[in-house]
Amino acid sequence: MSYKVIVDSCGELTDEMKASGNFETASLTMEVGGVRIIDDATFDQADFLRRVADCPESPKSSCPSPEDYMEKYRCEAERVYAVTLTAELSGSYNSAVLAKNLYIEEYGEKNIHVFNSCSASVGETLIALKVQACEEAGMTFEQVVETVERYIEGQHTYFVLENLDTLRKNGRLTGIKSLVAGALNIKPVMAATPEGTICQIGQARGIKKALSKMVDHIVEETQGAEEKILAISNCNCRERALEVQKLLLGKMKVKASFIVDMAGISSMYGNDGGIIVVV
Incomplete structure (x- = not known):
């Protein structure tokens, strides 16, 4: 069949x-600075991130x-x-x-x-x-x-981003009250709710501490890990993804694990330096 x-x-x-x-x-498809970009095999992440950095308006997707x-x-x-x-x-x-x-x-x-x-x-x-x-x-x-x-x-999604601007400007963070100003370098630890909306589950000062806190949440909340596949997506920060994978595998045993580079839409919302973990 x-x-x-x-x-x-x-x-x-x-x-x-x-x-x-x-x-x-x-x-x-995405639009940044009046340029339409199709999220297919031709997607160039480095070029896209450069365009986003240079454009005062937030990118949009359809x-x-x-x-x-x-x-x-x-x-x-x-x-x-x-x-x-x-x-x-x-x-x-x-x-x-x-x-x-x-x-x-x-x-x-x-x-x-x-x-x-x-x-x-x-x-x-x-x-x-x-x-x-x-x-x-x-x-x-x-x-x-x-x-x-x-x-x-039974699947759980977690993420820590360098900045939440695109998610916020495109109305994807409605109902999240406690997001702190970036001046203090406070990084929220985010997750998906069972319904598929975004919620905040913690925060820490600096990306390393936020990632460590995310790892602790994942280890604590994952049941039957040995039957599950751990997947990590990164936006232009493979070393960071490898570090997160190492931390997680040091604390829990899973069936398999892999890392991918974010495609276009994930890069648009994840922004440079973003990490998404799903288990």
Whole structure:
């Protein structure tokens, strides 16, 4: 039974995923300083970060259209899964669901399921990998959907960023009261809520202390770690990601672990120096 997993471009695909032929990216687009940048294989992180630094206005993003998703649903694969950014912060999920309904209306029934990641970045990557594991275990379409939805409920996303400007200016931090001014070099430790919104779980003075505090939270809150994959995404700070990975693996045993470089949308919100951890 052939299958395909479509991941919106906030989710980074590993080299193995790209090589497998079972994964495809639905690109979001970004706009910075009047220039439109497509978040696909041509994305140049260094150039993008330079443009953001030079531009007084905050960059903006737009999600794939229903037509973009429909185009990807039209394929040989008998089972199609889409994994999107949390529906609380992006229109990507709604776009993918609308595309599914339009597709079925136009072409008839097909096994298509859209997963709301309630996360972003490597959270989406891990969900896509879970779909692959379920498919390769020979599960039925319904079993894959049920198992992966349950996996999403148990997944946790954490992040520490050098600055939260893009998230704040684009209205992604509504309801967070206690964010402190950057003058004191206070770095908040952030996480995703079960519903997929952003919350603050701590803060520390300086990025190193904030990362250390994040590590402590992860170790404390992760249950059944030995059955889980630990994934870390970084924006132009691989050494920092390696350090976080080392700290975590020194305190908990996991099934596997990997690090990826942030793609376009993650880079836009994560900003230079940002770290996202999902387990």
